[in-house]
Amino acid sequence: MDGSDAPEQSHLNEFLADVVDGLSKPQKTLACRWLYDEAGSDLFEQITELPEYYPTRTEISILNQHADEIVSALGDDALLIEYGAGASTKTRILLDNLNAIAGYVPIDVSEAFLLYTAETLRRDYPKLDVFPVVGNFMAEIDLPELPSGQRVGFFPGSTIGNLSDDEIESFLNGARSLLGDDSRFLIGVDLRKSPDILVPAYDDAAGVTAAFNLNLLRRINSELDANFDLTCFTHEVRWNDEASRIEMHLVSICDQDITIADQSFHFSAGETIHTENSRKFSIETLTPVFEKTGWTITNLWSDPGNLFAVLLLTAE
Numbered sequence: 317m318d319g320s321d322a323p324e325q326s327h328l329n330e331f332l333a334d335v336v337d338g339l340s341k342p343q344k345t346l347a348c349r350w351l352y353d354e355a356g357s358d359l360f361e362q363i364t365e366l367p368e369y370y371p372t373r374t375e376i377s378i379l380n381q382h383a384d385e386i387v388s389a390l391g392d393d394a395l396l397i398e399y400g401a402g403a404s405t406k407t408r409i410l411l412d413n414l415n416a417i418a419g420y421v422p423i424d425v426s427e428a429f430l431l432y433t434a435e436t437l438r439r440d441y442p443k444l445d446v447f448p449v450v451g452n453f454m455a456e457i458d459l460p461e462l463p464s465g466q467r468v469g470f471f472p473g474s475t476i477g478n479l480s481d482d483e484i485e486s487f488l489n490g491a492r493s494l495l496g497d498d499s500r501f502l503i504g505v506d507l508r509k510s511p512d513i514l515v516p517a518y519d520d521a522a523g524v525t526a527a528f529n530l531n532l533l534r535r536i537n538s539e540l541d542a543n544f545d546l547t548c549f550t551h552e553v554r555w556n557d558e559a560s561r562i563e564m565h566l567v568s569i570c571d572q573d574i575t576i577a578d579q580s581f582h583f584s585a586g587e588t589i590h591t592e593n594s595r596k597f598s599i600e601t602l603t604p605v606f607e608k609t610g611w612t613i614t615n616l617w618s619d620p621g622n623l624f625a626v627l628l629l630t631a632e
Contacts, residue, residue, distance in 0.1 A: 332540050332577055339574075339581045339589070346532055348478050348592040349425060349452060353535050357429040359528040361403050366524060368516040371474055372405075374624040375504045379409045382617045382626070387413040389615050389628050390500055395465035397421040397495065399453040399475070404433050406472045406504075411441055418465025419445040425452050454479075454487060457494060467495045474506035474624070477561070477595035481605070488609035492631055501611060501629040508596040509623060511555040518562050518594065519553040526551035529564055529591055542576040552588065564592040599625065 331350060338345040352360065364372035379386065392415045398407055401422030411417065420437065424430040427450045434448040451457050469491050476484060491501060518525055529551045533544040548570055554563045568583035575581075599616065606613060606629060615628035 328539060335536055335540060335576060336579060339576070344581075344583075344587065344589045346589055346591050349454070350535065351528065351532050351592065352424075352426050352429075353531075354426055354428045356528060356531050356535070357402060357424075357426045359524060359531060361405075362524050363520070363528060364405070366520045366522065368520045370513065370517055370623055371504075371506055374619050374621075375472060375474075375626065376406060376409070378617050378619055378624065378626050379406055383409060383413045385615070386410070386502070386617070386626070386628070387415070390414065390468050390502070391466050392416050393418050393465045394468040395419050395421070395462060396468050396470055397423070397459075398470040398472075399423050399491070400425075400471070400473070401430065401433065401448075402473075403429075404437060407437075407470065408440075410470070410502075411437075411444065417444065418463045419447060421447045421449060421459065421462065423449045423451055423453055423457060425450070454483060454490075456490070459494070467499045469495050469499065469501035469503075471501070472504040472626075474504050474594070476503060477506055477597065478593060479595075480593075484605055485609055488606065488611060492610045495631065497631055499631045501631070503627045503629060505599075505602065505625045505627055506594070506596050507618075507623060507625055508560055508598055511557075513623075514562055514596065515553055515555055518564060519551070523551075525553075525564075529566055532591060533566065536576065540576055542574060544574055545572070548572055549589075559593075560596050562594040562596070563590060564594075565590055599627075602627075 334347050363369050394414055395418040401424045404422055422430060430448050430450060434446045437444060437446050447460050447462060449459060479487060530546050533546055536542045537544050549566045549568055552565045552567045556563055565588040568585060568587045570585050572583050573580055603613060610632045611629040612632055613627055614630045616625055618625045
């Protein structure tokens with residue numbers, strides 16, 4: 317193996333270790349970050365345009381309506397660092413309104429999707445310096461040499477809702493360290509609301525979210541030489557009221573055995589793989605966590621229906 321193969325092999329080893337560990341648990345799980353290969357990222361962008369999926373359009377409306385206030389609070393000469401950048405759709409609202417931006421640093425796990433997005437932004441914003449970083453925002457991030465400027469974190473989409481309490485604390489501590497003193501952090505947060513609104517948002521009539529969830533099994537087959545039969549699993553969404561979260565599961569519709577890297581995993585009919593949580597918050601529950609990790613909420617913008625909030629945090 318030459319040196320160029322090492323990062324890919326390391327990535328596959330990490331993927332395999334996560335999958336084997338998750339499927340060995342009494343409640344089988346798969347880490348949600350593996351949902352986002354190139355196909356998964358494309359499917360997620362389709363999800364954001366579905367009529368049932370309110371978070372994206374609601375957050376975009378907040379950003380558009382309050383753009384002047386938001387960019388004023390962020391200040392001039394911002395070096396915008398986005399965690400989990402995806403297609404950077406919401407970022408364009410900030411780019412269109414920020415003054416004298418120092419540069420844009422999109423961070424994402426899907427290299428092909430990230431590089432495509434970076435090239436698209438360079439074409440659409442010829443004067444913008446773009447520094448794409450392939451990485452998992454929950455791990456230590458190795459940034460390239462960057463221009464000076466006020467570091468501003470951007471974490472839209474309520475991706476924070478995919479994290480556990482410990483993961484949120486770890487992520488916020490890492491962001492505080494990476495962004496530095498006197499930095500600012502713009503975060504989108506999905507608010508708690510009726511399951512009648514929540515469940516359809518993750519179980520759309522067109523079946524796009526189901527395809528997104530099942531794509532994880534296809535990816536395991538492709539990259540780890542497994543033998544999942546995708547027709548033997550169905551997508552299921554649950555509202556866990558006690559934990560205030562939407563849960564995505566893949567349900568085995570029959571008794572079956574799956575082999576991955578010479579290891580066998582048995583599934584009983586009705587047994588599930590828990591693939592993702594999407595937590596719904598109140599500001600009151602998040603405030604102590606922000607404060608514990610060195611952040612203070614200095615601004616809050618929401619929509620008339622109080623479905624979603626965009627928070628501006630300032631490093632203490």
